[in-house]
Amino acid sequence: MHILPRKTKATAKKGIHLASFLGRLIWLSVLPLIVLSLWLAVDALRSRQAQDRRQAGIIAGNFATDLDQYLAARTGALQMLANSPLIDDEARWGELYREAQSFNGFFGSHVILAGVGQPMRMLFNTRRPFGRELPPLPVPKGRAAAPLAAATGKAVVGDLFTGPVSKTPLCSIAVPVVREGKARYVLLTILESSQLQQRIDQRLLPAGWAISLLDSQGHVIAQRNSPRHQEVRAVDRVEVPSTVAPWKVLVEIPAATYQPPLVKLAIMLALGLVASTLVGVLCGSLAARRVGRGVRSLVHWEPEATCGIVEIEEAHELLEHATAARRESEERQELFIRHAPAALAMFDAQMRYLHVSQRWLRDYGLEGDVVGRSHYEIFPEIPEHWRELHRRGLNGEVLRSEGDRFVRADGAAHWIKWEIRPWRKADGDIGGIVIFSEDITGLKQAQEEIQALNEDLEIRVEQRTAELKAANQELDAFAYAVSHDLRAPLRAMIGFSQALREDCAAQLSDEGLDYLLEISTAGYRMGELVDGLLVLSRSLRGTLERRPIDVSAVAERLVRELERAEPERQVQWQVEAGLEVSGDERMIEVVLTNLLSNAWKYSAGAEPARITVRSEKRDDKRFICVEDNGAGFDMRHSSRLFKPFQRLHRQDEFPGLGIGLATVQRIINRHGGAMEAEGEPGNGASFRFWLPN
Incomplete structure (x- = not known):
């Protein structure tokens, strides 16, 4: 003590x-x-x-958020009706009227379709039977939703007005029906103020508070307050605007609430x-x-005396405990460093060992107690640049290296990962340094072996690439030779079968003549397959020369060629302007030729036939899309689309060889791009490709 x-x-x-x-x-x-x-x-x-x-702001904000969701849901549903193809066909407005009635059944709000002229004539109103004569759409004072939606081409929420049919206070949401950049009609849904009053009545309010919903002119749409609210003077007003409508939610706190x-x-x-x-x-x-x-x-402390205050007596005990704790801390520090799972040593300013870990002793082959001995006495072979690093650390620098080569006195080379960090005494002066090191010789050897294996692997990859390139060249040469050498036997087979049919028809039975016809037909079919094989082998020949390509111009030229070939067909074409890709001009023309020819062929049974060439962005990539409304295909068999000579339709339905899409995919793959396809039987198909810039 x-x-x-x-x-x-x-x-x-x-x-x-x-x-x-x-x-x-x-x-x-x-x-x-x-x-x-x-x-x-x-x-x-x-x-x-x-x-x-704050509470008033939360109440107003929550109601404004609820109101925005309430309005946004109806605006989104109206937008779906505006995008419906039924609205473009006046004969099908009855179907559109029934869909609007479904809207009313779901949301509890009636729907109006109106023209965009002046005055705006109501074409139908779900509040009245379809076909009933209706008055013009009223134009309320202030913010009128329908004219503003027609003028701006955007959805608009209007102010409070009196309905000409229901004669009740109403609000409206108007969504323009935009076609080709112009508003053709306006769809409106009518919100009765009583509906909004019900929502505001469901809100919990502290006693005496008032909440109101106001339109852009300050007219009250819905309100809730105490019976004597108008007789007191409000001391606080919190307004929160709606993000969907030009409305605001107002919460008022009367002065009387603060008096008690x-x-x-x-x-x-x-x-x-x-x-x-x-x-x-x-x-x-x-x-x-x-x-x-x-x-x-x-x-005036004496060991025998007590003052009766526990804290003062504990203060004396704490002094002695602090001394013991310091001694224990030093012992724990020594224990921690000695048994640390790393090579760690602590030195004083003269580079004498203060603490050292067992790992340090084991890594550097030291035996016995080294505490108090000089590091340079134990390792006299330490080069001068290491001594300079120690001096820099003693001057306050923190130094580290991910790998240094160190040669021992016995000639053994080691790779060391190390860090030197100074430690300070209580007065702030540097008392010495702490060195952490790790022998990474084994790791370095493993890295060198991995590098050697990588170099050997690169050589093997280059060899395999050269072999694959040679094999592809031989395969193309073989395909060309086969397609070329088979022509003469095929012509002979077809020619002799025709000669036999013409010269010896009288000596042959009907069954024999049928056999000759099958031989001729098979020969012609074989010739077409040989031609397809030749086209497939030629599709990727030559050097790929990338340059900007005006896809819109190429597509329009190919469309005109298809129309000249079959002028009796009526096809609705739509080619988006400004489509461009970077690729080989000859190969990309082959791609577009095959895709447009397929769209032309498979849309022959559609009335009217429609073919579209447009762009589409997916996953930050710009795709070129060729779409039609023709026969389509079953997605379950989509894996066969791009295989040579694989077809999803019968030959008597749509003639062809089945190499067009295979050629397209080979060209797209050579450009480093991607090819996708979607279809549905009877509802057309869409083929998309993407090329890197």
Whole structure:
């Protein structure tokens, strides 16, 4: 136990006694307590007002969010009706009317279809039977939804007005029906103010508060307040605008809500001040006496004496415990460093070992106790640049390396990963350095072996690539030779079968003539397959030369060629302007020729036939799409689309060889792009390709 020395007369200093100081402190504390209490009262009132205002903002914001969702749902549903193809055919407006009635059944709001002229004539209104004569659409004062939607081409929520049919307060949401960039019609849904009143009545409000929904002209759409709300003066108003409509939600807090808490707070404050002052003086005096005795016993401490204050006695124990804790901390530090799973050593400013881990001793082959010995004495072979690193660390630098080569005195080479970090004493001066190191010789050897394996792998890949290239060239040459050499035998087979049929028809039976016809037909079919094989082998020949290609111009030229070939067909074409890709011009023309020819062929049974060439963005990639409304295909068999000589339709339905799409995919793959296809039987097909820039 550490004993504090007694004060003598020589060491005693003049000053105020502790008891007098504590007494004055108690009385001086009363005045700040009163000031603090007053300030707390004012702050509590302000906090109450701020809390109420935040709550009002939350209530208004929640209702505004609910209102926005309520309006957005109906706007989205109206947009779906506006995009319906039924609206473009006046003969099918009856079907559109029934879909609008479904809208009414789901949302509880009637739907109006109106023209865009002046006045705006109602074409149908789900409040009246379809075909009934209807008055013109009314134009309310302020923000009228229908004219504004027709003018801007965007969905608009209007202000409050009186409906000409229902004669009740209404609001409307108008969505323009835009075709070719112009508004052709306007779809409206009517919201009765009673519907919004029901939603506002469902809101929970503190007593005496009021909430209102106002349009852009300040007219009340729906409102909820106490019976005497209009007789009191509101002290706080919180407005939150709608993000969908030009409306706002207003929450009002009347002054009367603050009066009862204010009176209660004043009474509690007065009582609290009197009680706290009396209790503070009395308790402070008693505590001051005891604290004074305790402090005096702490200054004049004797082991046998007790002051009766646990904290003061514990203070003496803490002094001794602190000394023991410091000693234990040093022991734990030594234990931690010694058994750390890394090569770690701590040095003083003269590079003498202070602490060292077992891993350090094992990695560097050290035996015995090295604490207190110089690092340079143990390793005299350390080169000068390492000594310079130690000096830099002792000067305050933090140094590290991911791998250095170190040669031992016995000639053994090691790779070391290390870090040097200075440590500081209590006064802030550098007391030495800590070195962390790791022998990564095995890792370096493994990296060198991996590098050698990678180099060998690259050589093998280059060899395999060259072999594959040669094999592809031989395969193309073989395909060309086969297609070329088979022509003569096929011509002979077809020619002799025709000659036999013409010259010896009388000597042959009907069955024999049929056999000759089958031989001729098979020969012609074989010739077409040989031609297809030749086209497939030629599709990727030559050097790929990339350049910008005007896809729109190429597609329009190919379309005109198809129309000249079959002028009797009526096909609706749509080619998007400005389509461009980067690729080989000859190969991309082959791609477009095959895709457009397929669209032309497979849309022959559609009335009317439609073929579209457009762009589409998917996953940040711009695709060129060729679409038709023809026969389509079953997606379950889509894996066969791009295989040579594989067809999804019978030959008697749509003639062909089955190499067009295979050729297209080979060209797209050579460009490093991607090819996709979608289809549905009887509803057309869509082929998309993407090429990198």
